[in-house]
Amino acid sequence: MPYITLTTDFGQKDGFVGVLKGVIWRICPKAQIADISHEIAPQNILEGAFALWRAYRFFPPGTVHVAVIDPGVGTQRRLLAAKIGIWFFVGPDNGLFTRIYKDAKLYKWSMECVHLVNENYFLPQVSHTFHGRDIFAPIAAHLANGVALSKLGPILDNPVQILIPEPEKTPKGWRVHVIGIDRFGNLITNMPTGWIEEKGNVHLRAGRFDVHGVADSYGAYPPGKLIALTSSDGQLELAVVNGSAAHITGMQVGDILEVIE
């Protein structure tokens, strides 16, 4: 089966996502299409990159991941398709796939990017404002149909990357960044808990809040308690049992926590 996923900042009210599905099905009639997120904040490339990164590796080999958070639509920014590991990626060349490039390096996956210039694989008419419809959806459908990456355009060997903050070593431990807040108000950081030597004894300072130790699960503590634990993606995360760590701490994406070992 051909699988295609969609990650956008289109929202779910206006019908834009439906447009993409129609375009895909006209070209690849059997495509199974999954929405990863359409609620990315408008133009927030970092947030889109994170949602896609959370999900992409769980999909079957050959899945085509389309991501359209595209503040530069209609300008000279490049259009990109890539095969990384066992998956394809299609979207603007604005850094949306930076986390995937990092995974490719980490896991030594193959990686090939092309610059989408062959208009034979676009819709016949291309607007200046909706390349998701006119370029990315048709390209994804053609890839799902088995069209070779090399037919879509020449190799692009320097895809744009965005700066993704990394934990910084300090004399006592690490300074880590909040990189995501999920629907439950969990604060997800950029530090894998695998880096922490003694999970039981570590001390976290989050603004005026102190947390001691990294818990095993939300459920092992009383409701309302602020705890640290390993997120489902393997990252250090602050959570409030049956509550919202974001609400209680007031922390936001980009804020800093200290990890003291």
Added chain:
Amino acid sequence: MPYITLTTDFGQKDGFVGVLKGVIWRICPKAQIADISHEIAPQNILEGAFALWRAYRFFPPGTVHVAVIDPGVGTQRRLLAAKIGIWFFVGPDNGLFTRIYKDAKLYKWSMECVHLVNENYFLPQVSHTFHGRDIFAPIAAHLANGVALSKLGPILDNPVQILIPEPEKTPKGWRVHVIGIDRFGNLITNMPTGWIEEKGNVHLRAGRFDVHGVADSYGAYPPGKLIALTSSDGQLELAVVNGSAAHITGMQVGDILEVIE
């Protein structure tokens, strides 16, 4: 065709729902997946139970219904799969399926529950925080593939049930509970209108509001009028024509109405 539905409190922004779909398709490539709701309030088992109950019986025989509202994830709460009537159910054993158990009793359907302990049908690595991904989605996909319930674990004959309020008989009629408020602001109660003997003459008292008679439809009255009618699920419901009964009455889930016959 194998069908799987998803009812969760994950929201639609973070990509968690996409993760479930990827996991499912890797195991059951032909699964058709329907979202029932991902907007259940975090950890609100009662609300999730109601949304699933509204929808489950309209799906084809063999459909696997996955529900993940799981405040106890990572604790000792049990993991459950069941065949009830012609459908399968997968989720935490926390009462999410209580309404289905009641239907099984009412309609004399067969019901078999198992305790999910056979890790061969989980993902290879199981986190402490995302059993939807690591356990429930793969189990659902294996059930959709035709794996027998009995292979997943031993029989579980006392599944947890939550307290679902029932109408209470009073000398003059009934005290009934608001059990749901839908997007239109309709207040849905736990009383089937089939129990009311004379629909034309019944008197409803909802706080300081009085309603006389149960109408046939929203459209038969002028906009703005507070009416009672039979919900699409057969329940007594308060509605405002082209408006919101929740907004006008200020009533909430759990509030009481008096039905005076």
Added chain:
Amino acid sequence: MPYITLTTDFGQKDGFVGVLKGVIWRICPKAQIADISHEIAPQNILEGAFALWRAYRFFPPGTVHVAVIDPGVGTQRRLLAAKIGIWFFVGPDNGLFTRIYKDAKLYKWSMECVHLVNENYFLPQVSHTFHGRDIFAPIAAHLANGVALSKLGPILDNPVQILIPEPEKTPKGWRVHVIGIDRFGNLITNMPTGWIEEKGNVHLRAGRFDVHGVADSYGAYPPGKLIALTSSDGQLELAVVNGSAAHITGMQVGDILEVIE
């Protein structure tokens, strides 16, 4: 493959959309179903008509488009199915498809409407409050299965149309209406930019804001600038680069802009 799309005001929380999918799959097991929008404001036929119009023509021939924004459910309003051009449409006869009728006239497509009266194609029990479930979803599934339109009921040759505002000619140019605001806050008008003779010189007056010229894309201007451009649907649109024109201008659906040529 049979394709069905859904456009409703049901929201995504309560499970109503899942109900429709279950009903469809029981009748047409292979249907691929796309959500166009479920976030249409309750009972807002004009908004639903616009979202469906944006998306319908991108779907494959034979796609059945179901739309349920239905303030008159349960009253004497008629139920309609239509074949217009290469697509089918199913919903209440309340003007939801007016934009499609206009397209049929414009593009000289064939158009045949029937009045849904043959109850053999409804669910066995029809409620007064949820015709989406009991009538429109089953009809759509039967159409997707290849049932002829003529079997569903007699010809309906005067479908209800809603008033869709058109640009008005003025001595100096046009008075145009805001007909939609998308998630990005773009203000979409009812005037095709193809009608403007000199895009570089046109002057737009939007309340106390003046815009000169119609730009090619969002990205060609600095963030924060209010610009006019051609929407992805070919309409004149006001946008703020990486911002919200709706927020900055305070304009709403129905407001007027002056186009001075």
